[in-house]
Amino acid sequence: xxxxxxxxxPITKTRLHEEIAERLKDAIIAGDxxxxxxxxxxxxLADSFKVNRSTVREAxxxxxxxxxxxxxxxxxxxxxxxxESASLELVKGLLLADGGINAGVLEELMELxxxxxxxxxxxxxxxxxDSDLAALDRVVFHSxxxxxxxxxxxVHNLIARASGxxxxxxxxxxxxxxxxxxxxxxxxxxxxxxxSERFHRDIYEAIKKRQPERARKIMEEVLEYAxxxxxxxxxxxxxxxxRKKE
Amino acid sequence: xxxxxxxxxPITKTRLHEEIAERLKDAIIAGDxxxxxxxxxxxxLADSFKVNRSTVREAxxxxxxxxxxxxxxxxxxxxxxxxESASLELVKGLLLADGGINAGVLEELMELxxxxxxxxxxxxxxxxxDSDLAALDRVVFHSxxxxxxxxxxxVHNLIARASGxxxxxxxxxxxxxxxxxxxxxxxxxxxxxxxSERFHRDIYEAIKKRQPERARKIMEEVLEYAxxxxxxxxxxxxxxxxRKKE
DNA sequence: TATATTATATTGGTCCGGCCACCCGATGAG
DNA sequence: CTCATCGGGTGGCCGGACCAATATAATATA
Numbered sequence: 088x089x090x091x092x093x094x095x096x097p098i099t100k101t102r103l104h105e106e107i108a109e110r111l112k113d114a115i116i117a118g119d120x121x122x123x124x125x126x127x128x129x130x131x132l133a134d135s136f137k138v139n140r141s142t143v144r145e146a147x148x149x150x151x152x153x154x155x156x157x158x159x160x161x162x163x164x165x166x167x168x169x170x171e172s173a174s175l176e177l178v179k180g181l182l183l184a185d186g187g188i189n190a191g192v193l194e195e196l197m198e199l200x201x202x203x204x205x206x207x208x209x210x211x212x213x214x215x216x217d218s219d220l221a222a223l224d225r226v227v228f229h230s231x232x233x234x235x236x237x238x239x240x241x242v243h244n245l246i247a248r249a250s251g252x253x254x255x256x257x258x259x260x261x262x263x264x265x266x267x268x269x270x271x272x273x274x275x276x277x278x279x280x281x282x283s284e285r286f287h288r289d290i291y292e293a294i295k296k297r298q299p300e301r302a303r304k305i306m307e308e309v310l311e312y313a314x315x316x317x318x319x320x321x322x323x324x325x326x327x328x329x330r331k332k333e
Numbered sequence: 334x335x336x337x338x339x340x341x342x343p344i345t346k347t348r349l350h351e352e353i354a355e356r357l358k359d360a361i362i363a364g365d366x367x368x369x370x371x372x373x374x375x376x377x378l379a380d381s382f383k384v385n386r387s388t389v390r391e392a393x394x395x396x397x398x399x400x401x402x403x404x405x406x407x408x409x410x411x412x413x414x415x416x417e418s419a420s421l422e423l424v425k426g427l428l429l430a431d432g433g434i435n436a437g438v439l440e441e442l443m444e445l446x447x448x449x450x451x452x453x454x455x456x457x458x459x460x461x462x463d464s465d466l467a468a469l470d471r472v473v474f475h476s477x478x479x480x481x482x483x484x485x486x487x488v489h490n491l492i493a494r495a496s497g498x499x500x501x502x503x504x505x506x507x508x509x510x511x512x513x514x515x516x517x518x519x520x521x522x523x524x525x526x527x528x529s530e531r532f533h534r535d536i537y538e539a540i541k542k543r544q545p546e547r548a549r550k551i552m553e554e555v556l557e558y559a560x561x562x563x564x565x566x567x568x569x570x571x572x573x574x575x576r577k578k579e
Numbered sequence: 580t581a582t583a584t585t586a587t588a589t590t591g592g593t594c595c596g597g598c599c600a601c602c603c604g605a606t607g608a609g
Numbered sequence: 610c611t612c613a614t615c616g617g618g619t620g621g622c623c624g625g626a627c628c629a630a631t632a633t634a635a636t637a638t639a
Contacts, residue, residue, distance in 0.1 A: 101600095102406075102621070104394070128590065139623045141387055144591085145394045148350070152398030152422075160348075160591050161631030170494065170502050173510035175421050176398075178500060195500040202448050244417065254424060254441040256416050264419035347630095348592070374619065385594045390620085406620050407601035 103138055108146035115155055115166050116180045122168035126156065129164070153177060175261045188269055190318065197314040200262050204243075205306040207259065210250035212294045212302035219249035220295055227287045235283055236274045242287050249294065272320040279316055282309070349384055354392035361401055361412050362426040368414035372402065375410070399423060421507045428511060436564065439515055443560040446508050450489075451552045453505065456496035458540045458548035465495035466541055473533045481529055482520045488533050495540065518566040525562055528555070 100106040114120050126132070129147070133140040147164060150156045154172035157165045169177050182192045211219070226233075226241045233241075240263050247256040263270065273279050286309045293302040346352040360366050372378070375393070379386040393410060396402045400418035403411045415423050428438045457465070472479075472487045479487075486509050493502040509516070519525050532555045539548040 104621085130590080141390075141624090142622060144387075145391060145621090147591095148391045148394040149398040152395040158591070159631080160629070161589080163590060163631095170499070171490065171506060173421065173503065173507040175419065175503060175507060178503060181499060192500060195498045198452075198498070199449070199500055199504065202452055203445070206444075206448055248416065252441045252444070253416070253427060254438065254445055257419065257421060257424060258445065260417060261419040261421065350592085376619080387595090388593060391592090393620095404620070405602085407603080407618085409602095409619060 104142050104145040104149070107132075107136055107138065107143060108149045111146065111150060112153070112155060112180055116169070116177070120166045122166055124166050126164040126166065175265070178265055179267075182265060193266075193269055194314075194318060196262065196265055197310075197317070200266075201307070201310050201314070203255065203258060204262075204310060205303045207247050207250045207252070207255045208290065208294075208306035209299040209303035210252060210255075211246045212297055212299040214251040215249035215294055215297070219245065223249070223291055223294065227291045234274075235280045236270055238287070239270075239274070239283050242290070246290065246294070266317075269317050269320070273313065273317050276316070276320070279313075282312060350388045350391040350395070353378075353382055353384065353389060354395045357392065357396060358399070358401060358426055362415070362423070366412045368412055370412050372410040372412065421511070424511055425513075439512075440564060442508065442511055443556075443563070446512075447553070447556050447560070449501065449504060450508075450556060451549045453493050453496045453498070453501045454536065454540075454552035455545040455549035456498060456501075457492045458543055458545040460497040461495035461540050461543070465491065469495070469537055469540065473537045480520075481526045482516055484533070485516075485520070485529050488536070492536065492540070512563075515563050515566070519559060519563045522562070522566070525559075528558060 100109065111120075111126070120126060127135070129140050129143050133143045136143065147156065147158060151158055153176055154174045155167060155169060155177060157167050159165065169181075178192065178196075182189050182196070215223075223242065223245045226238060226245060230238055230241075243259055243263065244256065247259045250256075274283070286305065289305050290302060290309075293305055346355065357366075357372070366372060373381070375386050375389050379389045382389065393402065393404060397404055399422055400420045401413060401415060401423065403413050405411065424438065424442075428435050428442070461469075469488065469491045472484060472491060476484055476487075489505055489509065490502065493505045496502075520529070532551065535551050536548060536555075539551055
């Protein structure tokens with residue numbers, strides 16, 4: 088794993104306010120700014136980042152959306168306790184804190200996933216419509232050029248939609264989104280790609296034939312396999328890659 | 334002060350950019366602006382809302398954080414398909430779409446919850462530290478003045494923290510956050526408040542004695558009860574209250 | 580002295596007007 | 610017809626100004 092990968096240092100975000108939001112987020116998640124503590128003034132931030140105050144404000148608005156900070160007119164900007172907030176997007180930060188992928192959080196993610204996804208699969212087999220099936224068919228059997236990560240995402244997304252539970256769709260997206268980097272690792276392996284391919288066909292069959300239990304079972308197995316493979320890949324491959332941001 | 338605003342409603346958000354973000358969000362969730370479709374220009378929005386462009390930009394930044402829109406430099410602002418995004422906050426919008434609480438989504442939320450929370454409870458009983466227990470004790474037995482909704486939230490939050498799974502804490506917060514309004518309904522009922530009180534004591538015992546299975550069971554039962562009561566309250570009590578936003 | 584009241588400073592909210600960077604479609608050259 | 614060029618439109622960033630909410634210090638009052 089001594090590939091050139093690590094030499095591609097993060098390009099400074101083209102959009103300044105994103106870069107700023109990123110840095111502040113890191114500072115808060117890393118604990119440099121503790122919950123309840125006040126951040127520097129907008130004007131101070133603008134000054135120290137050497138940008139305009141408007142730019143800082145845009146960054147702060149984004150962080151406010153993540154429930155990572157609280158902006159109080161007349162008082163200042165305060166860091167919130169992310170353990171009392173409700174923003175899954177934050178987890179992405181946690182997952183990547185201290186540089187590299189945090190194996191602990193990744194494992195937690197896997198467990199959470201294993202609680203939900205089999206149920207989604209089960210419901211999909213029960214509730215799927217014909218058009219759901221058709222869409223799934225298209226992706227599974229007629230999207231050869233699509234790369235595997237994309238394909239896999241689409242399969243899961245379609246299954247979730249077929250389940251008839253909108254909430255599940257969004258939660259599932261959150262998982263995929265979070266697992267992002269480690270997903271790449273997973274699909275880098277030829278064997279894993281083959282496994283996914285077979286999985287797609289199997290789950291398609293189960294859903295087509297409306298076999299909820301079988302669909303659930305298949306999903307459970309694939310998750311178990313994927314979890315194992317992913318954790319291996321994550322712990323073996325990406326060890327403490329220092330994340331220099333500039 | 335001669336014109337008294339008739340209804341209880343609007344109290345236009347004190348912060349303009351929030352009001353704007355809110356309206357655009359509603360428009361997208363309601364389907365007035367379809368996925369992929371382009372929104373008006375920043376300048377146009379500013380003009381039609383009669384505000385400055387900076388204000389519009391701040392609102393847009395927040396929506397971008399919610400993954401509800403995509404801002405492309407040089408091209409414009411586009412609505413995203415929220416079924417392909419990963420933001421749980423959006424669900425709040427779905428839950429309240431068309432005015433009133435959407436019973437379907439609420440039910441989905443309950444199901445999702447029932448998949449996860451018992452597991453959290455189980456893990457908490459297994460992994461809890463002494464300080465976790467102490468914190469739980471304080472809330473359960475020495476917070477009489479605290480209102481029940483707050484207390485219940487704290488109990489759940491502490492249990493989740495005790496589970497040792499940070500992800501679970503955040504997901505749980507998301508649930509509570511989403512269920513917000515319906516939770517109010519639930520705790521408005523004296524009988525339900527009593528039920529919660531007993532539940533708090535029971536779950537405390539199970540966690541204290543490190544009885545994972547019992548903890549899980551208790552949680553399953555309380556969820557089932559709460560789901561039933563909540564759905565009843567939601568369908569019976571809050572009928573199609575029109576949500577006028579101005 | 581202790582407390583209420585009033586000024587004043589601090590800080591976020593909004594506005595103005597301008598310039599730059601990027602994207603895309605129209606235009607014109609080959 | 611293909612391709613390079615060049616606009617015009619759009620978001621990104623700037624700096625400076627003023628308003629609104631809040632916090633703090635100074636002052637008046639009991």
